[in-house]
Amino acid sequence: MEINVENLSKLSRIRISGSDSVGLSENISSILEYSSKVQKVSGSIDASSDEYIGDIKNIFREDVSESKFSFKTSDIINSFPKSKKGYLSVKKIL
Amino acid sequence: MEKLTIKETNNLLLKKDISVKELVDKHLEVIKEKDERLGVFLEIFSDIEENVKNAQNKIDEGNADLLTGIPIAIKDNILMKGKVSSAASKIIENYTAPYDSTVISKLKKNNPIFIGRVNMDEFAMGSSTENSAFQTTKNPHDNDRVPGGSSGGSATAVSSGMTPISLGSDTGGSIRQPASFCGCVGLKPTYGAVSRFGLIAMGSSLDQIGPLGMNVSDVEDVFYQIEGYDPLDSTTYGISERKKERLSSKAGKRIGVPWHLIENGGISKVVLDNFKSALKKLEDRGYEVEDISLPHTEHALNAYYIITPAEVSSNMARFDGMRYGKRVEGKDLLEEYENSRELLGKEVKSRIMIGTYVLSAGYYDAYYNKAHTVRRFAREDFKKVFGNEDGEKGIDIIATPTTPTSSFKIGDKINDPLEMYMADIFTVSANITGVPAISIPSGNVKEENGDMPAGLQLMAPWLREDVLFGVSKDFLK
Secondary structure, X not given: OOOOHHHHHHHOOXXXXXXXXXXXXXXXXXXXXXXXXXXXXXXOXXXXXXXXXXXXXXXXXXXXXXXXXXXXXXXXXXXXXXXXXXXXXXXXXX | OXXXXXXXXXXXXXXXXXXXXXXXXXXXXXXXXXXHHHOOEEEEOOOHHHHHHHHHHHXXXXXXXXXXXXXXXXXXXXXXOOXXXXXXXXXXXXXXXXXXXXXXXXXXXXXXXXXXXXXXXXXXXXXXXXXXXXXXXXXXXXXXXXXXXXXXXXXXXXXXXXOOEEEEEEOOOOOHHHHHHHOXXXXXXXXXXXXXXXXXXXXXXXXXXXXXXXOHHHHHHHHHHHEOOEOOEOOOOOHHHHHHHHHHOOOOOEEEEOHHHHHOOOOOHHHHHHHHHXXXXXXXXXXXXXXXXXXXXXXXXXXXXXXXXXXXXXXXXXXXXXXXXXXXXXXXXXXXXXXXXXXXXXHHHHHHHHHHHHHOOOOOHXXXXXXXXXXXXXXXXXXXXXXXXXXXXXXXXXXXXXXXXXXXEOOOOOOOHHHHHHXXXXXXXXXXXXXXXXXXXXXXXXXXXXXXXXXXXXXXXXXXXXXXXXXXXXXXX
């Protein structure tokens, strides 16, 4: 099984360098090959059916603020690597 | 001291035969003596003294609970307000949790003594604790061997007498496999029995927090303290569902053994012999042992290594250096992402890439969808052997060895992840299907440099942790 690791790393936003690249391609290939044995199982479940979803239930609720949490906004802002006037600061996108 | 159960220690504390300080100091001495060699703790908390005082006050005022004053170690992926939770990763090495996970807030009501946070594989990805970004934890029975993983720190802490109990997390065997390697008891509760709120997620549809200890009664006591419905985790079961299951039927004495899985699981001869004698012991105690078939479960590990990386690739997307953790500057946003994510370890990067692959449009059906189908079918396998709702009675418990081999040597499997994954072959099916499972010590097996512990795994129907505790106690008495 041939895997284009360079392309995959780009897709994953992961840069592979140095010792990380040693054996990586072989390891990923062998794991995917091993996992692909699931394809031997016959039968499939319709992805739109209740059976596919199983026991998962709908948990939507009204879009109103509930203060279930014990933390303050400032606790979260303080853990930002960089902030400006209470906003998360990131590099410009455009 | 290490032979006492929590209940017995609690009794001594209540009778004032010992003080909380004496109890905690005793354990801190063990840590001082052994931790440099075993590499368990990433941090010993600085507020122990204050907590000891509070716990002692609670006892003196006559308000003590079972866990008041009992030392406990916490895996580094379980959030505690004001404390660092790094998941043994460089990318969130200094991340201070702004809130308590639900398990911690539940425990805090009891005033146990949180001793510190313990080592693990980075983001719980691994089976040996060698993937920690900070240190390698050693097996207390043979320091050249691994303690198992990813909760290797939690298992070593209790097995070496550093703390009587600890918390770990289990996504594919990460509590049970180290418990087996280190000779202690480890419980993976039913998926949805314990809240995952405040657990740093790895595979959200598989993760569960669970207790480790040196005896079944301690693990049982901690489990009943941390379980429960939580509005902050929508996958937790309600109280009525729990009661309904537990009161539905009294557990019988039929044990099913899926021999077809065990024989194909690459099991070592010594572990197989150990398992056979464990079954014999159960038969001697009045259990009936029979062969069962779980046809789709043969592919559980294949499916696990699709579902887990798929969930990892999305759960790890939040560690991009933007909102928390370390940000490594770059010339633009994309370069900043990639620079920051370079702080992740090799195994984490590899799983993110595999997850990206199996979720990509071209391979989604062949991998992810098929794995999901196997998962549904495996769940049906389990339902069938445990008996159906029409009253047809099945077996009460499934038994397997916890692992196909005893602990392996440090460095032996670190460069061959697929071989490392095989350590989870008997444990993943409980995560794939969601049933509760426990690993209990089943004696020692002979390895090169002496005896190493082996474990017996028991799996019960959904929400029947009570059955696991009952059979485990029968086995160990």
